[in-house]
Amino acid sequence: MNSWLRKNPQVRSIRVAAADLNGQPRGKRIPTRFADKAIEDGTRFPFSVLNLDIWGEDIDDSPLVLESGDKDGVLRPTERGFMPMPWLESPTALLPIWMYHDDGRPYAGDPRHALNAVLQRYKQRGLTPVCAVELEFFLIDDSGRKLQVPPSPRTGKRRQAGDILSMRALDQFDNFFTDLYDACEEMDIPADTAISEAGLGQFEINLMHCDDALRAADDAWLFKMLVKGLARKHGFAASFMAKPYPDYPGSGLHTHFSVLDAEGENVFDNGGPEGTDMLRHAVAGCLAAMAGSALIFAPHENSFARMVPGNHAPTGISWAYENRTSSIRIPSGNPKARRIEHRVSGGDVNPYLMLAAVLGAAINGIEDAQEPPAPITGNAYEQDLPQIPCDWQSAIDLFENDPHVARIFAPELIRNLVLTKRQELQYMEELNPEEKVEIYLDTV
Template sequence: MTNWTEHLPDAATTYIAGRRLDEVECIIADIAGVARGKAMPASKFATQANYYLPNSIFLQTITGEWADNPGGQFTEPDMVLVPDYSTTTAAPWTADVTVQVIHDAQDQAGNPIPIAPRNVLKRVLALYAAKGWAPVVAPEMEFFLTARNLDPNMPVLPPMGRSGRRAAGKQAYSMSAVDEYGKVIDDIYDFAEAQGLEIDGILQEGGAGQVEINLAHGDPVRLADEIFFFKRLIREAALRHDCFATFMAKPIEGEPGSAMHIHHSVVDIATGKNIFSAPDGSETEAFMHFIAGMQNHLPGAVALLAPYVNSYRRYVPDFAAPINLEWGRDNRTTGLRVPISGAEGRRVENRLAGMDCNPYLGIAASLACGYLGLIEATKPRAECTGDAYNIETDLPYTLNDALDLLEEDPALQEVLGEEFCKVYDSVKRNEYKEFQQVISPWEREHLLLNV
């Protein structure tokens, strides 16, 4: 093997410059977006030609159980992991000098594993490329900093701030609220800089201890990689300061949920122009088709945008979460918002995705809906110019219903890959079945002696 460190991004090269690289973490995202893989001495990584993991990691649920294999026999053949050196980044919270490298999954004949989330996103992008298009996305990440929660039976509490008081809600955009846990934010900045990850902005959201990080627009795979890295670095920064960072969609009762809003535009590869804008700056038919595709196919995609039973606790009125498929210009009550912008920056913001989704799958599903709209050339419903929160919708309100809607959308399944959709369904049905067997404190409190 040639010297692999010659292929590294600048930030990784700077991080290890003049120091002995101790360890390399070979990682890949599973269905939940959890980093799976193996760590090895850097000297071994430099000389080993191939790396392997069983394909069964994509059948693992969020609780660590194993879902049924819809493909038949459970033989767990090895996948070949191929390093994407362009993703190499520091792990600055470790004691030794360590870097992380995201790997792609191939079978032993060199074909992409269709159920690997990063490959699912690449599949969707390939469909765009075949039409001469390149999608551009800009994700927003919302999450909560919380007090350490060591007993799952106890409610999650906001963190203690530097003032000695717990963080308060309803302080959106407050600089003082962000300063309450400034040391965590400082470490997030430092870790991101060491990893070469660009932060477009950090702000206080409406929940107690809720933070939003905005990322600059760019290539969907690169942005999904960055969110994958960000989730880990944010958790590590929080642990340094005796608190947790959680990306649960709704971790605290009575507080808003955490979303991963996704801004989309599409560029014509030949001209470099945004296909949503005509030469005179007006909206194009393609722009309307993209919106229509999202309205028509997002019900089936919600299973990927809201992947857990807790995800659907976000979809309630009056908590700043969209519960509809309406679209509107500069209207935050609609699930599909068209932000104020110039012609070059014309885009659609999908406000349905939760921060608990796998970033590869959330972005892939959202782009898949827009792609189908461009192909089907349908028109959206009339623009919503008022309060859309009270408009009835076809969105599912439970994970089980969402999975049913995905099954009922063959066009969406074809774009994402039918084999992947079967595996995803198996994993999520298994998780839902596990949840159904849990008796909650609410049930014990209200039903034990009253029914």
């Protein structure tokens, strides 16, 4: 890792950062001359730091704080190593880290370790998930009391409507997207296609598929950090908030995944459009855990404003072939690329917890050889289907007690997330709508 710093002598400071339960980067700034210590000895900060609320406050009744004396964990570099932070003015390097106990045990409340634990279940069966994510976000002028689309740097005009797959909408912010793709190259984030979406100033960028789900989650986490930071450098905001505008669709974070066996063959591919038994088992697992995992896919109060019938976000628990109204879609195309698309998550999720929930549910179904109900046809919104929880309180309660969730996440992480969300729910009730938007706009 030091070789990266030697090749980049212009870097004078580093940031070490881990993702908390809300996906917020938590860490420290360190002068470059002390980087060796962060690499060799790790960085120390309290276990409770990965369990803060959306405001960055301690959880009032968390056993991690006063009850335990607010003990430290040790955070060690992930395999990602150093990378630049192109949204800052001065040359700076980011070192992603994750948390351990002093005896070397992974800290179960760390979202990255939660995903890694799920991946070990695949590894024990000789399986490897291959994942890709599609991230939607808004470019927003938040300088006034009312949120609006930033004026185009090219024309000075504001686009007052959504414009799906519009070349003009992309061209209006060409400098931003050029800088974004250059920055993704610098950070080794595999950004692929960009399109305009249905919301005001809404865009989507796909990240290329990856046979390392930890890296795929890293890419999504880093990408969200980059987009938000780079937008501010260009004079406006970028937000992955689920629903900033009441009258337009919200932002999703769709996940595509397949699974390879030890020989590198796609276990979902049977040579035809329907897929294998294992694909059906994985679908069944995803459907069974969907209601209990809703808190992962919709972690904030605003998340549920996106999940309304007929508004491009699934509300019923179902699966289908080539049908974007269902919560699980099996895309068509070359059988060798047969995969599952999980469409429930909003853009405001923690990517580590989201991938852990999706892949954990799928391996539940594979391990148990579960069978799903028949795939639906037609408009899912018009059918009598089991429903995804439509409010925050219900999602919290289901997550706490769901047996499918208990197979995916460690008890400590379940407890920590439930305590966090109950505290946020309580404090959000004291805020007006404008204050809620303000906190979510920059954080998620």
